[in-house]
Amino acid sequence: MWSKPWNLTEAFTIGIGLVTTGLLLQYTVGPVDWDMLAWPVNAVLLALLVTGMAAVWWAGTRRGIYACHWLGGLDNAIGALGWVVVATLVMGLTRQVPFNAPTLHDNPLDALGLTRMLSFWPLVLLYLWLTFSLGVVVLRRLIPFHWRNVPFLLLHAGLLMVLLCGTLGSADMQRLKMYVAKSTPEWRALTDDGRVVELPLAIDLNQFVMEHHNDSLRTPKRYASDLDILTRDGRRLHTVIEVNRPASAMGWRIYQYGYDRMPGTTGHEGIVSILELVRDPWLPAVYTGIYMLIAGALFLLFITPRKKNDTDDLATV
Amino acid sequence: MTWQLFSYFALAALILWAVGAVAAWRHNSWLARAATITGLAVFGTFIALMWVSLERPPLRTMGETRLWYSFFLPLVGLVVYARWRYRWILTFSTVMATVFVCVNLFKPEIHDKTLMPALQSPWFAPHVIIYMFAYALLGAAFVMAVYLLFFKRRRRPKGLGAEMSLTDQLVRAGLAFMTVGMIFGALWAKEAWGHYWSWDPKETWAAITWWAYLVYLHLRLRYPQRQAEALLLLVAAFVLLQVCWWGINYLPSAQGASVHTYAS
Numbered sequence: 001m002w003s004k005p006w007n008l009t010e011a012f013t014i015g016i017g018l019v020t021t022g023l024l025l026q027y028t029v030g031p032v033d034w035d036m037l038a039w040p041v042n043a044v045l046l047a048l049l050v051t052g053m054a055a056v057w058w059a060g061t062r063r064g065i066y067a068c069h070w071l072g073g074l075d076n077a078i079g080a081l082g083w084v085v086v087a088t089l090v091m092g093l094t095r096q097v098p099f100n101a102p103t104l105h106d107n108p109l110d111a112l113g114l115t116r117m118l119s120f121w122p123l124v125l126l127y128l129w130l131t132f133s134l135g136v137v138v139l140r141r142l143i144p145f146h147w148r149n150v151p152f153l154l155l156h157a158g159l160l161m162v163l164l165c166g167t168l169g170s171a172d173m174q175r176l177k178m179y180v181a182k183s184t185p186e187w188r189a190l191t192d193d194g195r196v197v198e199l200p201l202a203i204d205l206n207q208f209v210m211e212h213h214n215d216s217l218r219t220p221k222r223y224a225s226d227l228d229i230l231t232r233d234g235r236r237l238h239t240v241i242e243v244n245r246p247a248s249a250m251g252w253r254i255y256q257y258g259y260d261r262m263p264g265t266t267g268h269e270g271i272v273s274i275l276e277l278v279r280d281p282w283l284p285a286v287y288t289g290i291y292m293l294i295a296g297a298l299f300l301l302f303i304t305p306r307k308k309n310d311t312d313d314l315a316t317v
Numbered sequence: 318m319t320w321q322l323f324s325y326f327a328l329a330a331l332i333l334w335a336v337g338a339v340a341a342w343r344h345n346s347w348l349a350r351a352a353t354i355t356g357l358a359v360f361g362t363f364i365a366l367m368w369v370s371l372e373r374p375p376l377r378t379m380g381e382t383r384l385w386y387s388f389f390l391p392l393v394g395l396v397v398y399a400r401w402r403y404r405w406i407l408t409f410s411t412v413m414a415t416v417f418v419c420v421n422l423f424k425p426e427i428h429d430k431t432l433m434p435a436l437q438s439p440w441f442a443p444h445v446i447i448y449m450f451a452y453a454l455l456g457a458a459f460v461m462a463v464y465l466l467f468f469k470r471r472r473r474p475k476g477l478g479a480e481m482s483l484t485d486q487l488v489r490a491g492l493a494f495m496t497v498g499m500i501f502g503a504l505w506a507k508e509a510w511g512h513y514w515s516w517d518p519k520e521t522w523a524a525i526t527w528w529a530y531l532v533y534l535h536l537r538l539r540y541p542q543r544q545a546e547a548l549l550l551l552v553a554a555f556v557l558l559q560v561c562w563w564g565i566n567y568l569p570s571a572q573g574a575s576v577h578t579y580a581s
Contacts, residue, residue: 074535074538074539075539077535078532078535078536078539081528081531081532081535082532084528085525085528085529085532088521088525088528089525089557091516091521092518092521092522092525092560092568092570092571093568093570095569095570095571095572096516096518096521096570118516166513166514173512175511175512219433220433220434221432221434222434222437223434242434243435243437243509244434244435244437244438244508244509245508246508246511253511255510255511276511278511278512280512283507286513290500290503290504290513293496293500294496294497294500297492297493297494297496297497297500298493300489300490300492300493300496301489301490301493301494
């Protein structure tokens with residue numbers, strides 16, 4: 001092992017090293033705390049990661065440092081992907097609980113951290129390995145630029161953007177619940193752990209609309225909130241929100257989440273509409289990556305890879 | 318149009334597909350194609366009529382998605398046959414379609430008309446149809462893998478050039494559709510549930526499956542000669558795909574935790 005050329009054995013070993021490191025971190029400093037990544041920490045981290053990727057790319061291609069060059073190659077990619085399958089498989093086979101759920105004392109898997117895999121250091125480090133390698137690969141194909149690399153870049157850079165911005169941005173995402181009764185403007189909303197947040201907008205419910213299927217169970221077919229969004233500068237935007245049809249205002253998306261009935265009331269007047277307000281400032285970057293992936297997938301359908309003989313870096317798409 | 322008429326349409330389509338499969342073995346490629354296409358038209362008509370009578374796309378329950386799978390398998394078989402002239406591929410797709418039709422006949426999981434509000438979305442139909450098509454392509458790749466591993470390789474110890482290339486093509490196309498299907502699901506989730514990815518069990522397993530097929534493609538690029546390992550990986554990836562598709566309905570870790578279980 002570690003005699004050149006490196007191959008899958010070395011890639012597999014890197015994974016073992018990362019899992020070991022992750023377990024040590026998990027049981028010494030505790031699980032990954034994603035809230036710590038909130039702005040501006042995530043922006044700094046993003047800059048550091050990109051700098052690191054560029055440094056490894058430079059050391060590998062310009063300085064000829066073998067390990068750095070190898071990190072942008074296929075053996076490393078196969079190893080990282082394989083380990084990511086394993087880590088995600090553990091997550092898929094273990095029942096997961098929400099982040100803020102209390103400790104499950106009767107469940108040994110919870111003590112190990114396996115019920116909160118997204119905060120489990122080994123999984124995070126393996127995904128980080130994959131993401132970092134992906135960054136190096138993208139740089140290698142981007143510089144010098146060739147048009148024939150576009151399909152490759154769309155797929156790899158698209159996935160890189162989704163992974164980086166989706167993960168780093170998750171700490172800046174806000175999801176709040178707002179309970180609005182008819183004709184009572186509301187500007188406060190609740191976080192998942194029950195804190196009250198005051199918003200730069202208010203919502204005035206005009207009418208809650210409810211339709212049922214014509215079956216014996218009278219299951220809901222459609223429910224919607226006819227409402228006005230009031231902004232601080234005094235504008236009033238009229239809109240109708242229903243499931244699958246959110247509205248957008250001032251960087252927030254407003255969703256129909258559910259409905260409830262005020263105690264002691266009957267009929268339509270006593271219904272409280274529950275809205276969910278979501279703010280995700282990193283969403284445009286993630287969506288850019290998503291659209292790149294779609295374009296890349298179309299290339300994947302219509303382009304056959306070229307046959308090349310060198311074994312080092314021959315992925316075409 | 319109701320499920321009661323399914324057996325007539327299904328029987329007609331299966332007979333036509335079987336005629337096509339036999340014709341392919343007898344080198345009558347014109348009849349093979351014509352019969353398969355007619356069978357697809359018959360089966361497709363049933364799906365279309367179901368769609369009209371349900372007043373929603375028939376995509377909600379396992380029984381309804383099996384309908385699409387039975388339709389797409391002969392379609393993929395036909396494309397592969399027309400392109401590469403594998404005589405056995407139409408037999409395979411017919412047998413697979415028959416299995417799914419039989420499951421629908423004997424364990425129909427029939428279905429009411431109502432669609433909960435979260436499913437009333439323009440993303441719904443493309444998300445599921447594209448996924449079903451991806452599953453059909455990857456199912457064809459799986460059968461190629463089994464065929465090459467256990468039947469063909471013994472006779473061709475030096476390697477399988479054209480066959481491996483067909484398998485790679487199927488995986489690439491399957492993965493491309495799977496990627497688009499997954500992304501459509503993400504875009505829909507953003508509209509319906511407020512976030513594009515929530516690590517719901519179905520999403521976790523979709524990710525596992527997606528990564529596994531990526532391992533296959535990269536392994537093929539790096540080690541084109543390690544065919545047995547690649548084909549075994551393909552078999553394993555298809556098992557993961559089955560868990561993602563219907564296995565999670567029985568998986569203890571996923572019970573009651575998924576937004577993707579509507580049928581119960």
